[in-house]
Amino acid sequence: MAVRVPSMELNRSPPLLSGGRGKTCLKKLFIVQAKRSGGLDKAAPSSRGTQTSEKLKKRAPLTRGTVSPPLPVPWHITRPPYVGTSKMPEISSEMQMHDKETIVHMRAACELAARVLENAGKLVKPSVTTDEIDKAVHKMIIDAGAYPSPLGYGGFPKSVCTSVNECMCHGIPDSRELQDGDIINIDVTVYLNGFHGDTSKTFLCGEVDEASKRLVKVAEECMLRGISACKHGVSFKKIGRRISEHAERHGFGVVEQFVGHGVGRAFHSQPIIYHQRKWLLLTILY
Secondary structure (H helix, E strand, C coil), rough: CCEEEEHHCCCCCCCCCCCCCCCEEEEECCCCCCCHHHHHHHHHCCCCCCCCCCCCCCCCCCCCCCCCCCCCCCCCCCCCCCCHHHHHHHCCCCCCCCCHHHHHHHHHHHCCCCCHHHHHHHHCCCEEEEEHHHHHHHHHHHHCCCEEECCCCCHHHCEEEEEECCCCCCCCCCCCEECCEEEEEEEEEEECCCEEEEEEEEECCCCHHHHHHHHHHHHHHHHHHHHHCCCCCCHHHHHHHHHHHHHHHCCCCCCCEEEEEEECCCCCEEEEEEECCCCCCCCCCC
């Protein structure tokens, strides 16, 4: 789950309550919804990088479905500290440094999140609702003895984030059926033995147009290039530079409102990782 940085709100219009005629998302600090202007509308090549004649498949704007009640979690499963309050947790100022013992717990949480995400992706097909995906993800997580981290985070009512088409991030699952040609990002985070494991991936639904396929492909490549920059002693700026340069090379831009973050005992913590090239804070990987 990405986070939004308050300092980046300067000189920007307030976030919309919906992405695409009422796509349900939360208007809260760090939980942000897509704007129509920020999703697939920007998938067309920019003035930089490769220019192509690919066109996006015309599709109806997202419409708001019905959001079902939150799903129950067995009493014996440990909850994160923020559960039970609608107050949005602040990003932890602690730089979470993991030793051999905590890395074992982190690996277990992340491996569970990855398995859940892989199985959730198998459900993506036309006529399936994002609410059905939420129910399946919820069951997989609690069956493993873990807690679905998004549930109750700042009032978030679901166990997974599902962001379809122009919904940029943190979409709330509802009764809308996936359509042939949709793309959907599924964002899974689990809380297992006191540690969060956080991962997401964008999946293709049915027959997807070439422009959308290229958008998803380049975005994944950007992620892998950012990961490849992560080495001891490397400035965090290099991660953002790798990401933005690759995106621009292929005619895309980077969404500046969202950033990467530390994860561990806290869901969101320092360090904050910007995805664009130009930013002033200099931090070094330890």
